Amino acid sequence: MLCLAFILLNPALEAQISVGGNIDFGKTQVSEGFYSQFSNTGSFEDQKWGVKAGYQLGLVQPQDIIFNSCYGNIYRKFRIGNFPFDLGAEYLWTAISHDLRETNWIVFAGTTLNHWDLGLGTTARTYRLSHKAASQSYLADSENRITEKWNMMYHATYVLKPYENRWNLSGTFTNYDTFIIQQENNPMFNLRFDYKISAPISLYSELWYKPAGLMVIRVTYYGMFIRLGVLWKI
Amino acid sequence: MENIRETRIVYFLIIILTCNSCMDDADLTGFLYSADPVNERVEQSLKWNENHPAKDLIVNSTDYSLLIAGDSEIGSTANLDTLIARAKKPGVAGYVVVGDITSGDPKGYDILEHDLDEKNPDHAFYILGNHDLFFDGWEKYYNYFGSSTYAFTVKAGDTSDLYICLDSGNGTIGSRQLKWLSDLLAKERKNHRFCIIFNHVNFFREHHTFSANPLVDELHVLMDLFYKNSVDMVIMGHDHRRSEEYFANTHYITLDAFFDGYKEASYLRLEIKNGKLIFGFERP
Numbered sequence: 001m002l003c004l005a006f007i008l009l010n011p012a013l014e015a016q017i018s019v020g021g022n023i024d025f026g027k028t029q030v031s032e033g034f035y036s037q038f039s040n041t042g043s044f045e046d047q048k049w050g051v052k053a054g055y056q057l058g059l060v061q062p063q064d065i066i067f068n069s070c071y072g073n074i075y076r077k078f079r080i081g082n083f084p085f086d087l088g089a090e091y092l093w094t095a096i097s098h099d100l101r102e103t104n105w106i107v108f109a110g111t112t113l114n115h116w117d118l119g120l121g122t123t124a125r126t127y128r129l130s131h132k133a134a135s136q137s138y139l140a141d142s143e144n145r146i147t148e149k150w151n152m153m154y155h156a157t158y159v160l161k162p163y164e165n166r167w168n169l170s171g172t173f174t175n176y177d178t179f180i181i182q183q184e185n186n187p188m189f190n191l192r193f194d195y196k197i198s199a200p201i202s203l204y205s206e207l208w209y210k211p212a213g214l215m216v217i218r219v220t221y222y223g224m225f226i227r228l229g230v231l232w233k234i
Numbered sequence: 235m236e237n238i239r240e241t242r243i244v245y246f247l248i249i250i251l252t253c254n255s256c257m258d259d260a261d262l263t264g265f266l267y268s269a270d271p272v273n274e275r276v277e278q279s280l281k282w283n284e285n286h287p288a289k290d291l292i293v294n295s296t297d298y299s300l301l302i303a304g305d306s307e308i309g310s311t312a313n314l315d316t317l318i319a320r321a322k323k324p325g326v327a328g329y330v331v332v333g334d335i336t337s338g339d340p341k342g343y344d345i346l347e348h349d350l351d352e353k354n355p356d357h358a359f360y361i362l363g364n365h366d367l368f369f370d371g372w373e374k375y376y377n378y379f380g381s382s383t384y385a386f387t388v389k390a391g392d393t394s395d396l397y398i399c400l401d402s403g404n405g406t407i408g409s410r411q412l413k414w415l416s417d418l419l420a421k422e423r424k425n426h427r428f429c430i431i432f433n434h435v436n437f438f439r440e441h442h443t444f445s446a447n448p449l450v451d452e453l454h455v456l457m458d459l460f461y462k463n464s465v466d467m468v469i470m471g472h473d474h475r476r477s478e479e480y481f482a483n484t485h486y487i488t489l490d491a492f493f494d495g496y497k498e499a500s501y502l503r504l505e506i507k508n509g510k511l512i513f514g515f516e517r518p
Contacts, residue, residue: 213405
């Protein structure tokens, strides 16, 4: 607590703290009608490093799990020539259902340019039983899990206006979102609108489109959702 | 600026169409759209099922075998013919081809048609793969096989095993098929000893590959459904490379490709013996 207070209150650190809230409404081929999720994220960023964390609550969804995902990451900021880079690591935990879990260990790198935000990473994904379900299983834990060692993560965002503009519009091509990482051959698309209502507070909305079957060369609609969010830079 | 953008779009479409006309096997229009999306195919399949009740294979013993191959990709049929010959031997209840029956070349269905009676007897089960949809392939599949979403049972006395065949030709099973599958498992699973599911597109990425999988949120729903309904085994193809995984009390098996000339071609012999599921791979 003392360390946290030191970090938060020390003006010499020139730190930026942000908190955000999102609500998603959408429909997919497997959501059995509309689903809705709520999430909170928080971040602390110094001149050289930053940390982020967040959690997601399932409000309306077929799996009926309230606390269904959380993550934490840490990253280092540095420059190569004139280009700023972030290099970091993340752990993402997801409750698929009451008894099934997915975990991801992630390494990522990213850069932000005038109109572009680009990122590349990789994840090791594990599907496993919950500790409670595993303890009731007669099999060893190592025999009751699947690990996918390498899955590429990518995003490319084009931002229409300079970042400091009061409003902005951006489009993203990616295979991951805050709480889910698709396989690299299942890309998603989103359009985002940002609006700063005051210096520290901005509102945004995102429209996501998910296709299926691109890499089986039989592309079809899979799902869409809308995200409404607020970001407060404290 | 607008002209440049339009010109680029036209070039892109020309490249797609040119590539399409140069390739016999891949229908590249599928990068843009699918003429027969999965929910429409499932509706047609379920209507077909109403007039064609599920097959019940009756066997003499509770111990029996099934032969299962993936990605026969006709072309030629030497490996498939071997599988069919072995499926006629005593103790083998039937055989299954888990999608990509044809390579995508429209001639594939014609080759199959020439001896369809032999290749599609009562103990033969085919499911749809993405290649089978190329070049309006659904129409041909539907004419030859009817449903791409169906179940069959193998019965010996009072014992019965449930086999479920899914359509994943678009990389997703779709909402309509998911409901059908959920309802079927809820109603029927308890009445059967073993439950085995066949699906073309493989679920997991045991190695790095460009081969596509169902989206992760769909996998979540399916894994949970299979876990809750004690599905014993899910057998898939598509990736052309064998893998065996075990998770949440379900075996997930991806088959080698089975087309002629494929160096590692193999099929799965699934044996039900002394009340246990045993499986092994055999070469054609």
